[in-house]
Amino acid sequence: MRDRSLLVAGGIFALLLIAPGVLDATGQAYLTGLLMKAMLLAIAAMALDLLVGQGGMISLGHSAFVGIGAYVLAIGLAAGIENILVLLAIALAVAGSFALVTGALALRTSGVYFLMITLAFGQMAYFTLTSLAAYGGDDGLTLWSLATLFGSNVAQNAGHIYLVILAVLVATWWLVHRIGQSRFGRVLRAARDNPERAAVMGFSVFRYRLTAYVIAGMIASVAGLLTAQQNEFVSPALATWQHSGDLLVILVVGGLGSRNGALLGALFIVAAQEALGAVLPEWRLIYGPLLVGVVLFAKGGLNSLLAPGTAGPGR
Amino acid sequence: MSILEIRNLTKTFGAVRVSKEISLTVGARQCHALIGPNGAGKTTLIHQISGVLTPDAGAVLLDGTDITALPMWRRAQAGLGRTFQISSTLHSFSVLENVALAAQAKAGSSMRFFRPAATEAALNRQAEAVLDRVGLLRRARILAGDLSHGERRLLELAIALAGAPKVLLLDEPMAGLGRVESERLTDILAELRREIPMLLIEHDMDAIFRLADTVAVLVEGAVVARGTPDEVRADPVARAAYLGEESA
Ligand SMILES: Nc1ncnc2c1ncn2[C@@H]1O[C@H](COP(=O)(O)OP(=O)(O)OP(=O)(O)O)[C@@H](O)[C@H]1O
Numbered sequence: 153m154r155d156r157s158l159l160v161a162g163g164i165f166a167l168l169l170i171a172p173g174v175l176d177a178t179g180q181a182y183l184t185g186l187l188m189k190a191m192l193l194a195i196a197a198m199a200l201d202l203l204v205g206q207g208g209m210i211s212l213g214h215s216a217f218v219g220i221g222a223y224v225l226a227i228g229l230a231a232g233i234e235n236i237l238v239l240l241a242i243a244l245a246v247a248g249s250f251a252l253v254t255g256a257l258a259l260r261t262s263g264v265y266f267l268m269i270t271l272a273f274g275q276m277a278y279f280t281l282t283s284l285a286a287y288g289g290d291d292g293l294t295l296w297s298l299a300t301l302f303g304s305n306v307a308q309n310a311g312h313i314y315l316v317i318l319a320v321l322v323a324t325w326w327l328v329h330r331i332g333q334s335r336f337g338r339v340l341r342a343a344r345d346n347p348e349r350a351a352v353m354g355f356s357v358f359r360y361r362l363t364a365y366v367i368a369g370m371i372a373s374v375a376g377l378l379t380a381q382q383n384e385f386v387s388p389a390l391a392t393w394q395h396s397g398d399l400l401v402i403l404v405v406g407g408l409g410s411r412n413g414a415l416l417g418a419l420f421i422v423a424a425q426e427a428l429g430a431v432l433p434e435w436r437l438i439y440g441p442l443l444v445g446v447v448l449f450a451k452g453g454l455n456s457l458l459a460p461g462t463a464g465p466g467r
Numbered sequence: 468m469s470i471l472e473i474r475n476l477t478k479t480f481g482a483v484r485v486s487k488e489i490s491l492t493v494g495a496r497q498c499h500a501l502i503g504p505n506g507a508g509k510t511t512l513i514h515q516i517s518g519v520l521t522p523d524a525g526a527v528l529l530d531g532t533d534i535t536a537l538p539m540w541r542r543a544q545a546g547l548g549r550t551f552q553i554s555s556t557l558h559s560f561s562v563l564e565n566v567a568l569a570a571q572a573k574a575g576s577s578m579r580f581f582r583p584a585a586t587e588a589a590l591n592r593q594a595e596a597v598l599d600r601v602g603l604l605r606r607a608r609i610l611a612g613d614l615s616h617g618e619r620r621l622l623e624l625a626i627a628l629a630g631a632p633k634v635l636l637l638d639e640p641m642a643g644l645g646r647v648e649s650e651r652l653t654d655i656l657a658e659l660r661r662e663i664p665m666l667l668i669e670h671d672m673d674a675i676f677r678l679a680d681t682v683a684v685l686v687e688g689a690v691v692a693r694g695t696p697d698e699v700r701a702d703p704v705a706r707a708a709y710l711g712e713e714s715a
């Protein structure tokens with residue numbers, strides 16, 4: 153059954169690899185932009201799944217880390233740092249530190265209280281970004297120059313940013329699932345199911361959860377950095393709590409804690425919004441019921457439709 | 468030499484004093500039983516020893532070290548093993564994984580992020596050995612949530628054993644078991660008690676008489692009688708408080 157989900161992921165990655173060529177040839181190149189949007193959402197959602205699916209920590213502040221990644225790129229470029237690897241290292245450090253401090257405080261609580269505190273920290277990050285007058289404040293900022301990879305434009309729209317995003321997506325998918333099956337992941341899942349049992353076995357639930365929170369925040373910042381680089385624009389909207397909510401919706405629709413849930417959910421949400429939007433302007437009227445339908449009829453999310461048996465809290 | 472020592476543990480819930488200056492020691496190779504009517508405060512005592520609850524006053528010493536201020540997980544790391552009166556296993560994990568995870572807690576760092584844990588042979592071997600010991604090996608691949616009540620009681624014990632504890636706190640291990648199952652578990656504990664000192668809470672008097680060398684009787688949070696099983700059986704206070712009630 154695990155092979156089945158491997159197959160599903162492999163199939164999706166292969167399709168994503170050939171998609172730009174095919175879309176180009178059929179005169180629908182504008183759709184590659186949507187695919188990149190879906191992939192970037194999937195990266196952030198995969199990281200969130202480490203918290204929500206594996207760890208049972210429902211965060212409404214995850215988009216703050218996406219915002220941090222995006223603004224590190226914008227501010228770094230303004231300060232004359234062009235190497236994307238250097239910017240990446242800064243984004244990881246900033247997001248990791250923010251996660252360490254806010255996570256240490258938020259993880260003194262759990263359940264709804266955890267949700268509220270992560271929401272509060274997320275809003276803090278959001279309002280901080282809106283107050284950055286030098287970087288566009290509320291309106292955001294268009295990036296006039298972009299980051300380079302050792303001087304080349306590989307990681308830009310003019311180059312092969314699509315492939316860079318796809319590579320990061322595959323790497324994140326691989327990483328998150330290695331983590332899920334590692335010693336660390338096993339403790340995280342035990343703490344989700346029964347924290348008292350994990351503690352009585354000898355595990356500091358707090359430390360494992362905090363580590364997961366930091367890892368998830370760092371991965372989300374990578375998604376943010378690439379989002380800014382691809383959009384050539386940053387805005388505080390990336391860090392709104394609504395964006396965190398979207399990521400949660402992606403997970404639930406795709407299948408919480410499942411191997412391909414984040415991937416399927418992101419592709420589905422982006423496709424559904426686009427398709428509905430093209431058909432009728434009041435698409436949001438249908439969008440809500442559609443999500444409800446998916447959640448009700450595909451228990452365990454889209455993942456359980458494609459690879460039954462791999463859903464659920466296991467991995 | 469005492470492995471576990473409890474000094475004057477005191478705990479109040481609101482106006483109710485559930486532990487009244489309880490002191491006891493469990494020495495090497497000793498099985499110390501704790502009996503008492505429902506609501507006497509037995510589980511509350513185990514919770515304070517294992518760190519689920521903090522006492523208002525008093526101290527818990529493990530191997531001579533004061534562990535009263537340590538969190539649950541550090542006490543477990545220090546060698547305190549316990550089972551729960553109401554089985555507390557990981558339902559979405561297999562039986563083997565429940566036990567392997569307990570072994571993992573004592574087998575180096577678990578801050579390891581890449582190697583799959585489910586195929587760590589050393590952990591699985593340890594887990595299988597423990598499962599074999601409690602007679603659950605043939606159920607190793609089943610989800611813990613699919614076990615019968617009796618099997619879950621055995622898994623509870625296996626998880627505690629896999630942590631290689633210095634002392635075991637057993638909270639009514641026979642709770643809800645039938646006669647045959649109880650006897651089998653008593654056999655297992657009889658063998659274990661030669662290796663691991665234990666504090667045993669139990670209502671099953673047959674098991675107490677077979678296993679314990681010291682029995683303390685807890686009533687309304689206070690120890691009212693203490694001695695060998697035979698002494699306690701003969702003690703009028705203990706009979707009135709507990710044994711009498713049992714035969715009535
Ligand atoms: N968290 C709590 N808050 C308030 N009162 C509690 C709490 N936990 C237990 N009590 C009370 O403390 C007393 C002792 O409970 P405890 O569970 O320790 O008894 P016990 O001896 O284990 O009983 P049993 O044989 O039924 O398991 C009971 O009166 C119980 O209602």
Ligand SMILES: [Mg+2]
Pocket residue numbers: 509510511552
């Ligand atoms: Mg009890």
